[in-house]
Amino acid sequence: xxxxxxxxxxxxxxxxxxxxxxxxxxxxxxxxxxxxxxxxxxxxxxxxxxxxxxxxxxxxxxxxxxxxxxxxxxxxxxxxxxxxxxxxxxxxxxxxxxxxxxxxxxxxxxxxxxxxxxxxxxxxxxxxxxxxxxxxxxxxxxxxxxxxxxxxxxxxxxxxxxxxxxxxxxxxxxxxxxxxxxxxxxxxxxxxxxxxxxxxxxxxxxxxxxxxxxxxxxxxxxxxxxxxxxxxxxxxxxxxxxxxxxxxxxxxxxxxxxxx
Amino acid sequence: xxxxxxxxxxxxxxxxxxxxxxxxxxxxxxxxxxxxxxxxxxxxxxxxxxxxxxxxxxxxxxxxxxxxxxxxxxxxxxxxxxxxxxxxxxxxxxxxxxxxxxxxxxxxxxxxxxxxxxxxxxxxxxxxxxxxxxxxxxxxxxxxxxxxxxxxxxxxxxxxxxxxxxxxxxxxxxxxxxxxxxxxxxxxxxxxxxxxxxxxxxxxxxxxxxxxxxxxxxxxxxxxxxxxxxxxxxxxxxxxxxxxxxxxxxxxxxxxxxxxxxxxxxxxxxxxxxxxxxxxxxxxxxxxxxxxxxxxxxxxxxxxxxxxxxxxxxxxxxxxxxxxxxxxxxxxxxxxxxxx
Numbered sequence: 001x002x003x004x005x006x007x008x009x010x011x012x013x014x015x016x017x018x019x020x021x022x023x024x025x026x027x028x029x030x031x032x033x034x035x036x037x038x039x040x041x042x043x044x045x046x047x048x049x050x051x052x053x054x055x056x057x058x059x060x061x062x063x064x065x066x067x068x069x070x071x072x073x074x075x076x077x078x079x080x081x082x083x084x085x086x087x088x089x090x091x092x093x094x095x096x097x098x099x100x101x102x103x104x105x106x107x108x109x110x111x112x113x114x115x116x117x118x119x120x121x122x123x124x125x126x127x128x129x130x131x132x133x134x135x136x137x138x139x140x141x142x143x144x145x146x147x148x149x150x151x152x153x154x155x156x157x158x159x160x161x162x163x164x165x166x167x168x169x170x171x172x173x174x175x176x177x178x179x180x181x182x183x184x185x186x187x188x189x190x191x192x193x194x195x196x197x198x199x200x201x202x203x204x205x206x207x208x209x210x211x212x213x214x215x216x217x218x219x220x221x222x223x224x225x226x227x228x229x230x231x232x233x234x235x236x237x238x239x240x241x242x243x244x245x246x247x248x249x250x251x252x253x254x255x256x257x258x259x260x
Numbered sequence: 261x262x263x264x265x266x267x268x269x270x271x272x273x274x275x276x277x278x279x280x281x282x283x284x285x286x287x288x289x290x291x292x293x294x295x296x297x298x299x300x301x302x303x304x305x306x307x308x309x310x311x312x313x314x315x316x317x318x319x320x321x322x323x324x325x326x327x328x329x330x331x332x333x334x335x336x337x338x339x340x341x342x343x344x345x346x347x348x349x350x351x352x353x354x355x356x357x358x359x360x361x362x363x364x365x366x367x368x369x370x371x372x373x374x375x376x377x378x379x380x381x382x383x384x385x386x387x388x389x390x391x392x393x394x395x396x397x398x399x400x401x402x403x404x405x406x407x408x409x410x411x412x413x414x415x416x417x418x419x420x421x422x423x424x425x426x427x428x429x430x431x432x433x434x435x436x437x438x439x440x441x442x443x444x445x446x447x448x449x450x451x452x453x454x455x456x457x458x459x460x461x462x463x464x465x466x467x468x469x470x471x472x473x474x475x476x477x478x479x480x481x482x483x484x485x486x487x488x489x490x491x492x493x494x495x496x497x498x499x500x501x502x503x504x505x506x507x508x509x510x511x512x513x514x515x516x517x518x519x520x521x522x523x524x525x526x527x528x529x530x531x532x533x534x535x536x537x538x539x540x541x542x543x544x545x546x547x548x549x550x551x552x553x554x555x556x557x558x559x560x561x562x563x564x565x566x567x568x569x570x571x572x573x574x575x576x577x578x579x580x581x582x583x584x585x586x587x588x589x590x591x592x593x594x595x596x597x598x599x600x
Binding site for chain 1: 288289290295300301302303304305346524525528532550551562564565566567597598
């Protein structure tokens with residue numbers, strides 16, 4: 001009994017002793033930075049090669065391709081070769097740290113050549129220097145709207161026409177766009193593609209709060225039909241409430257239309 | 261109590277006393293940095309009661325001759341917080357600097373003074389260490405400025421002759437040189453395409469490491485460059501630090517320390533600390549990748565672990581510990597990096 005009393009007494013005393021030593025941050029409290037991934041071509045005909053840099057040399061990078069409907073992860077080795085559309089997720093992990101946030105990387109196969117008509121829509125200065133030819137040059141623009149690899153429109157509806165020259169089986173059409181809410185660059189409210197007698201609509205609505213920072217976004221529309229022409233209508237709503245530009249026309253930025 | 265019981269009780273008591281220490285050693289302290297410049301992280305060092313002593317952005321820190329550390333924040337309840345090196349609050353003052361940004365200290369004839377730049381008031385102020393304002397540098401009335409709004413001074417440094425060098429880092433990118441009578445006597449830098457021009461001349465300091473040729477080190481932040489100019493404004497050297505968005509150079513010993521607010525392609529919350537040696541080579545990057553030079557060119561720098569969000573300034577004590585003030589970091593207080 002007396003032993004227990006002494007034990008409690010000493011424990012209480014030790015608890016009251018304030019050590020002058022600071023409490024240092026522990027490694028397991030700290031998150032790894034996201035891995036830096038680089039793809040040689042976001043738009044490709046045959047394949048694309050992805051390389052990565054780990055945040056710390058002892059970490060592993062894990063990857064998965066959610067475009068294949070699988071969330072199974074694999075360890076990223078030196079490089080990764082992709083030969084079809086992919087939506088890749090990468091994260092860094094190490095036992096001693098919290099795992100990193102996810103790095104996302106999208107790539108699209110662009111197999112079908114086409115001629116592009118503006119129909120009635122023209123890109124607006126100063127984001128029109130390169131002209132429409134950049135929409136099928138297989139080059140990806142950065143997340144900066146000042147990158148000349150973007151062209152931009154500012155109207156309620158934008159019409160673009162794709163002419164494939166001859167009937168060809170089209171699996172899907174992807175529009176590669178930029179969203180930068182602070183730059184008044186918004187996603188479309190809907191996209192319609194008229195192909196033969198059918199109309200394919202993508203009407204995935206987003207709020208501006210989904211886009212805290214500039215980001216690239218693909219809009220993929222499944223066609224699965226043989227056609228020689230396709231007309232694309234891009235509908236833009238006015239800038240919503242809560243934004244300094246509310247009620248005015250937003251910008252639409254696009255750098256590529258990839259057809260597979 | 262017999263001898264046997266006494267021994268048992270003392271042993272149990274001793275064991276209990278040791279328990280916190282064993283717990284301490286069972287954990288793994290994070291160590292960041294590279295080579296001889298590695299650090300443990302005391303994230304709680306500057307933490308205060310946020311109701312009594314609030315901060316917004318913690319912009320800059322300096323240390324005086326007595327080892328007291330001055331933090332400048334743009335919270336007008338207390339623009340300046342004064343800490344001991346153990347993180348104890350010693351003083352708090354200042355309510356008139358809503359755009360408080362740059363903080364420098366200068367010993368002038370035995371008394372030290374602070375120089376505060378305010379980007380909201382478009383001005384530079386000189387105060388005592390207790391906060392008494394004794395001078396405001398005049399607006400740079402020269403051809404380059406059409407309105408006061410164009411003048412957004414981010415930093416100052418002061419030489420032994422009393423010349424004050426002001427970097428207009430959020431304004432027209434000029435380095436403005438005032439003489440000891442506060443007369444504008446020179447202007448260089450400015451926006452433009454040449455190496456001598458600047459793009460976000462965010463920080464400036466005097467470099468006395470070469471006794472033969474004192475010079476100015478100026479952060480050209482958006483270009484990821486640190487530039488060395490003569491005191492007369494001639495460009496001497498460009499130090500390229502790819503991926504490192506550096507804020508203010510701070511010299512201690514032979515090293516240059518720089519808070520690096522963003523890294524890589526400038527993504528938010530991607531900062532780290534840069535440490536350059538006497539040859540201005542990056543030798544350690546606490547919170548960042550190990551610096552690697554290939555054919556004399558530094559690989560692009562990136563954050564490695566998320567210790568920092570947006571480091572904005574560093575302050576170095578005589579034990580070469582680093583105190584880090586952060587911009588846009590959830591109103592958090594400064595962090596101390598303890599050298600190991």
